[in-house]
Amino acid sequence: MAKRKLLKEIAAEVYGSEQADRFWKRIEIIGDIAVIRKPFGVELEELKPLAEALLRRLPYVKSVWAASSPVEGEFRLRRYTHLAGEKRSWTVYREYGCSFKIDITKVYISPRLSYEHQRIARLVKPGEVVINMYAGAGLFSIIIAKHSQPEKVYSIDINPEAYQMMVENVKLNRVEDKVVPILGDAAKVLEERLQHTADRILMPLPELALEHLPYALKGLRGPGWLHVYLHVFAEKGIDPRRKAIEMLSKRLDELGAQYRVELSRVVRTVGPRRSQVVVDVYVEP
Numbered sequence: 001m002a003k004r005k006l007l008k009e010i011a012a013e014v015y016g017s018e019q020a021d022r023f024w025k026r027i028e029i030i031g032d033i034a035v036i037r038k039p040f041g042v043e044l045e046e047l048k049p050l051a052e053a054l055l056r057r058l059p060y061v062k063s064v065w066a067a068s069s070p071v072e073g074e075f076r077l078r079r080y081t082h083l084a085g086e087k088r089s090w091t092v093y094r095e096y097g098c099s100f101k102i103d104i105t106k107v108y109i110s111p112r113l114s115y116e117h118q119r120i121a122r123l124v125k126p127g128e129v130v131i132n133m134y135a136g137a138g139l140f141s142i143i144i145a146k147h148s149q150p151e152k153v154y155s156i157d158i159n160p161e162a163y164q165m166m167v168e169n170v171k172l173n174r175v176e177d178k179v180v181p182i183l184g185d186a187a188k189v190l191e192e193r194l195q196h197t198a199d200r201i202l203m204p205l206p207e208l209a210l211e212h213l214p215y216a217l218k219g220l221r222g223p224g225w226l227h228v229y230l231h232v233f234a235e236k237g238i239d240p241r242r243k244a245i246e247m248l249s250k251r252l253d254e255l256g257a258q259y260r261v262e263l264s265r266v267v268r269t270v271g272p273r274r275s276q277v278v279v280d281v282y283v284e285p
Contacts, residue, residue, distance in 0.1 A: 003029070010057050014050045023050055028111050030104060031091030032062040036083070044068060044081055051083035062086050065104065075159040076108045076205065096121075098142050100169050106161040107137045112268045113204075116278065117143045120227060123280075124148035124200060131198040131219050132156065133186035133212065134205035138166035138179065145178035154197070156182045156189050190215040199224045206231040206276060210251050217257060220283060225262075228279045231270060240266055244277035258284035 004024075011024035026037040034054045036047050044066055051064035063086040069079040080089065089105045095114050102109055117140055124130060126149035132141045133156055141155035155170075157163050163183040170179045182189055186208075201216045201224070203209040209228050216226055228248055234240040241264040252259050263280040270276050 006057070010053050011050060014053050023047075027054070029058075029061065030102065030109060030111060031093040032060055033089070033091045033104060034058070034061045034064045035067050035080075035104060036064065037067045044083070048083055051085070055085050063088050063091075065089065071108055075162070076207070077106070078108070080105050095139065096143050096147060098139075098146055098173050100137055100139060100142070101165060101172065102137055103161070103165065107159065107165055109137065109139070110268075113139070116267055118147075120144065120202065121147045123225070124150055127151050128199040129197055129221070130154070130200045130202065131190070131194060131216075132202045132204070133190070133216065134203070134208070135166060135181075136162050138169045138181065140202055140204065141166075141179050142169055142173050142175055145175035146173060150178060153179045154182060154189075154194060155179050156184060156186045158183070158185050187212050187215045190219045194219050196221045200227070201225070202227050204229045210247065213251050214255055217255060217283065223282065223284050226281050226283060228281065229267065230277050230279065231274060232277050233274050235273065240275040240277050244279050248279045248281065252281070252283075 007024040007027050008020055011020040015023060022039050026039060028035045047066050054061050054064055064084045066081045066083050067078045068081050071078055090103050093100045093102050096118055121144045124144050128150050130144060130150050130153045135141050135155040135157045138155055141153045144150055145153055155166060163181060166181045170176055170181060195218045198219050201219050203216055206229050209230055230244045230247055232240040232244045234243050245261050245264050259281050261281050265278055267276040267278050
């Protein structure tokens, strides 16, 4: 809360109190790097005074970058522009006692997912086998390995750069006995290598979750849990959590699955009336 208040104060100093909300809510601190997600209609040059102010006011920030595109492409990356400080995109990001070497230009990462990382880790029971279908640099997987007692966490990503970071982060956090990094397309890996393997499967890539649901169902070795992340557009008065349940239920019904929905929660806002929602669902054989 104190950090949010300080970011709002810095933005107000640069742009005035009426415009501050357009900027401070779009700042993320990743290790010693500050990232400003460029507001629509704002030129990159307009962000440089804010970048300089962040360097002055936040001694732990050494580099400031603008994220100038949405998350896009096969590897789900943003385009970045350096604004101020060290021209370095590598940093060490820490979450829940774990350390992660990250290059923000080569793997997607958002501190706004930190609560979700912890929430899922608390749900994992001792001895479970977990599959993380879209693991990135390994945050979900490693936090689960460090804070729960899984038998194994199969941690898959298609991005070679993200995979290399994941391998390094597994060693850095000393969870080589728990986390198995796998480079590849998650659907193919489950189909070819991991059928009937897991008690719990994470699907934290909204763009592919519904499409890849058949592979996730094949990955369960019996009754088990799916954590399905979806992007939901909800018109005014419509609960995005309910809409996410409807979207997932329709797909599971098409696949003939027996299931019960345990929870649906908004993870974060990703655009006007657009939310990322996670649905926890228990699937019967």
